[in-house]
Amino acid sequence: MTLANGLIHFSIIDYLNALPLNMAFKDGLFEGQVDLTFDYPSQCADNLASGRCEVGLISSIEYQRIANLRIAPGICIASRHEVRSVLILTRKPLSDVKTVALDRFSRSSVALLRILFHRRFGFQPQFITMTPQAEPMLAEADAALIIGDAALRALPQDVDHIDLAREWNRDTGLPFVFAFWAIRRGANTAAVCDILNRAKAYGMPRIATRMDDIRARWPLPENDILDYFHTNIHYDLGEPELASLALFYRYAEEAGLIKHPSPPRFAT
Template sequence: MQKSLRIGQILYTNVLPVYYYFEQAKFEDRIAFIRQVPAQLNLAMAKGEIDMGPISSFSYAEHASQYVALADLSVSANGRVGSLFLFSKKPIEQLNGAKIALTNTSATTVNLLKIILHKFYDYEITYVTQEPNLAHMLQDADAALLIGDDAITAERTAGELHVYDLGELWHRFTGYSMTFAIWALRREVIDEHFALIAEVHASFLTSKKKTKANPGPLVDYVCTHFGGTKEEWLRYFAGLQHDFGEVQRVGLEYYYRCAAELGLLAAPATVELWQADGHKTNITLAR
C-alpha cells in the first residue's frame, strides 16, 4: 500500500494562489509535494511517479484515459496571460518561413503557438527546442517562446523586440478562454485515497478563495522572491483564472480539436471532472 499521496507543484508563480494558503501541516506525512517545471511534471505523472497535481493541459489530453481533472482548478485566462510570450525580432506578420526557438519546459503553450501560426496565420515554420534563455535562443532564431517566470523576467528587458501574449492571440482568433494547466488525478489512486483526495482538493479550493479575497500577502511574497512591483503582480494575478468550469472546458476542448486537426494529438480529447460528494463515497464524472 502506498503510504502518502504524491502531489505535483509547478515551479512557477502562476499556481501560487492555489498553494499559498494550502494547509500542509494538516496533512503531516499523508502527502508529499514534488516541485518541478511543467514538462517534468507531465512526465512524472505519466510514469505514475505523481498521483495528482497541475500538469500541462496538452499532457492531460495525451493521457485522458488514465486521468480525471479536479473540478474548479486550472491555470486559465480569457485573453492576456502575462507569462506566455513570443519574443520576435520582427512583427508576427513577417514570420512566415521563420525559425522559432521553443522552451523545453512546456507542452500546452508550445502546441498553442503551432496552432496559432499554422491554423490561423497559415505559416510554415521551422522549430528548435532549447533551454529557456532568451539571449541564447535568439542567437540563431527569428523568435523565441518562453513561459512562466522565465517569460515574465524576459519581458522586463525585452527592449525593441516584438512581444506577443499567446493568450491574447488565441482569444483574438477564437473568442475562447484558454486553459494552460489542469489539476489532474490518476484514476488508479482514487479508491485507495478517496477521502484524502477530497480533503486535499477542498484545501486547494480554500487557498484559491482566500488568495482571491485578499491577494496582498501573496503579492508581497512574490515581490520579495521574484522582484517586480506590487502593481505588476496584482495585475498579473487578476488576469489569471484558477477555476475550471464550462467556459474553460469549452475553450480547452476546442484547443484539443485544433491540435488533432494539425496532427499534434492523435484524437480530440474531452475532460472528465472529479468531484467528491460530501455524503457519498463515489465520484462524479461530468462532461
C-alpha cells in the same frame, strides 16, 4: 499506485502563477497526507505519465497524451484576455518567422503556438527547444516562446511581444486554459479533490498579506503582482473554459499534435 509510505504524491508547478494553488502545500497544511515534488510543467506531466506521482498540475494538452487521467473539477490556470507570462518574442511578423526557439518547460503554450501557425499561415516553422532565456533564444531563432516566471523577468524591448492568451481570445472569444490538476487512476480521488479544493480556497485570499515574501522570491512591483492574479490569470474551470478546451483539443488534432481527443473526464 499509492506510494509505500501511504502518502499521496503530488507534482506541483512552482511558478508565480501557481502560487494561489500551491501556497497551502508550501505552508504544510496537508503534512502527513502528501508527498510533494515541485517541478516545471513539462516535468510534472512526465512524472504523472511515468507513475512517479499520482496527482500533477499539468499542461492541459498533456491530458490527451497520458492515459487514464481524471481532471479535478472546478480548478485550472487560465487567462481571459492577456496572460502576460506566455509570450512570443519576435523580430519579424509571424508570417515571416522561419525558426522558433521553444521554452523546454512548456507543453500547452507550445501546442497553442503551433496551432496559431497552422491555422493562420498553414505552415510550421522549424523548432528548437531551449532553456527560457530571451537573448540566447533570439540569437538562435527568429522568435522565442517563453512562459511562466521567465516571461515575467525583464525582456528585450527591441522585439515584438505577442501574448498568446490574447491571440487565442481574439480568434475564439474564449479564455485559454493552460493547466489543471490531473489525477491517475487508482488514486483516492475524493481525498485528492478535498485537498485541492481546500488548497484553492486557502491561497488567493492570502496573496495580498504575503506580499513581502512573494516579492523576495519574485522581485516585481506589488501592483504588477496583484494585477497578474486579479486581471491576467484566473483559477475557476467553468463553462467558457470547457468550451475553450474542446476547441483547443480539436485544433490540436487538426494540427497533428494529438490523436482524436477524448472529452475531459472529471474526478468525482
